[in-house]
Amino acid sequence: MTRGTGRSSGSAAPNSVDVARLAGVSQKTVSRVFNDEPYVSADARRRVLDAAEQLGYRRNNAARALASGRTRSIGVITLGTALYGPASLLMGVERVVRDTGYALRVVNTVEGDPAGLAGAVDSLLDQGVDGIVISEPIDEEGDGAAEPLRVDVPVLVISAPPPPITSPVVLTAGRGADLMARAATEHLLGLGHMTVHHLAGPQRWYAARDRLEGWRATLTALGKEVPPVVVGDWSAASGYAAGREFAADPEVTAVFAANDDMAIGLVRSLSEAGRRVPEDISVVGFDDIPVAEYVTPPLTTVRQPFDAMAQEGLKRLVHAIENPDADPLPASPPPVDLIIRASTAPPNAS
Template structure:
C-alpha cells in the first residue's frame, strides 16, 4: 500500500480500485455514479475491490467537479411533537441513503418571516435543494429560490414541488370507520388551524360526514397537546342538555386523543362503551393506553423517501420530467377505543347512568 512522507498508509484512490478490479478509472467512476452501460459482473468486481481496499469517494473533490455540495437543507418547525420529529428522522435517513448530507434550520411558530429567513440561511450554506417540512400558513407560499424546493403537506407555490399529501384521506378513513360502526354524531377535536395538516384532517372529517348526508357538528380546536385534548373532553362531557348526544370523537392527533380519553373517564364516561375515540399518528404509546387507541398510522418513512427521491432528481437532472408524488398509504389501526354505539349507558350531554 502507498505511504506518505510520515510513513502512514495513504487512503486508496480510484486508480487503486481500478487496478485491483482490472478496469479503467472511468469504469470505477461510472460504477460509483450509478451510470448505465456497466455490466453486473464488472460492477461487482469494482465494488468488491473498493470494499477490500477501504476506498471511499472524495466528497469534496466530487463537489468541485459537479458544482454541487451534495447537501440538502430542511426548514423544520422547532417542536418536539411526534409527527414533525418522526418525519425529520425519516428525511435524514432517506437523504443519507441517497448520498446526501443534511442541514436543518428550525423555525418558531408565530414568526411571520421564519420560513423565508430559514431558506436564506440554507442557501448561504450552499445547499443543492430545500425541503420545507410541516409548514404553517404564514400568509403565502415559500419564496422562489434558485434551487429546487419541495414543500411537505402544503401547496408548493411558484417553482416549488409538493409532497406528502393525503392527510385528508387518512382523516376521512378514520371518520368512516366510526360511521361504519353506526355513529352519526361524531365530534372533531382539531389541531391549530394555522397548520396545513390540521386543516387537511378537519377537511377529511367533514367530507366523510357530508357524504353520508350528515351535518358536521361544531369543532373544538386544540393545540396538539394532551392538555388541550383533556380540556376538549371536559367540554364534551358537560355538553348541552338538549343537544344531540355525541357518541364518537375523532381527534387530530394521538396526544389530544389520550388527553380526551382521560377527561372522559374522569367524568364517569366509558370508552368505547359511551364514547368511541379515534386518534391520528399512531404514537408508540397508542397501543398501551387504556383502552388501546384506534388511530391512523402516518407513513413518515414513505413520505420522506418520496420527497428525497423527487428532490434529488430535480437537483441532478433539472431538465427531467418529475414523477408525480406517490399515492398516500391509508393505514387505519383498529384497537379497543372504538365500538358500535350502545343504547345502554351514558352519552355526553346527559346525566350519567347510576
C-alpha cells in the same frame, strides 16, 4: 513507520495526478475509481486505492462539487419542535437521505417567525445544497401575501401546500391527511353513530386544517349533521379540557381527535365524568404514537406513514436533481392505515 513517497512536509498535498502516476494508470481511471464508475478492472481499482492510501490522498470534495455543479447535499427546513408528527417526519427524511448517498443539512425554524422560512432557504443556498426539503407545518403568513422565494434548486414540500416560490421544480408529498380523516370518520359512522364530533388541532397548522376538512367533507357527503368544532393545541391537557365539554352533551357518542395526545387526554376526562369509552363515547385519534396501544382502552387511531412519505418524496427530489431535463416523477398518495383497537364500538342502545 512513516508511509509515503518521500514528499517533504512543505510540499503540496497529493493530487489525482500523483495517484495516477504511482498506480500506473491514467488520471481518468483515478476519477472513475473515486466516482464509483464502471469499466475499471479490479486490479486497477486496487492499485488506485493502494496508491491513494500510500500518498495520503483525499478527494477534494469542494473542487469536485465545483466541477460537477453539485455538492451531493440536501437541505431540510423544519420547525424546531418535539411534537411527534414533525419529529418523526424529520427522522424519516434523515434515514432516506442517508440511503441516497447525499449529505443532510438541517435548518430549524421557530414558530411565530414569518421570516423564518426565507432565512432558512437563504442559509441552505449559501451552503450550496443541490435540493431543499420544506417540512414547515405552520402557516406563518396567514392571509397575508408572502413575497415569492427565489430558489435555483429543486424543492420538495412535505405535508403542506407549496409556499410562493420560484424554482426549477416544485414537488409535493404527504398531502393525505384529509383522506386519513375520512377513514377515521367513516369508521365511526360505519359502527352506527349518527354523527361524529371533532376535536381539531390549532388551525395555523396545515395538518389540522386538512384533518378538519376531511372530517367535514365526509359528514357532508353522507348527509350527516356537522357539529360545532372544538379546537385544542395538540396537547393532552387540551384534550382533557375538551372532554369536559363533550361529556356534558348527552348527544355526543363519537369523537375524532386530530392527534393521539389530545385523544388520550379526552379519554381520561370522559372517564372521570362517568362517560365510558367506548360504551358511551367512541374515540379515534391520529398518528399512532408508541403509547397509543397501551393506554386504557387501547386507542383506535390513524397511523401516519412517515417513512413512506419521506421515501416517495425524496425519490422524486433526487430524480429532479440528477435529471434536470427530465419530467418529474409522478406523485403517489400516502397509504391510509386505520388501526382499530378497543376505543371504538357501536353506540350504546340505551
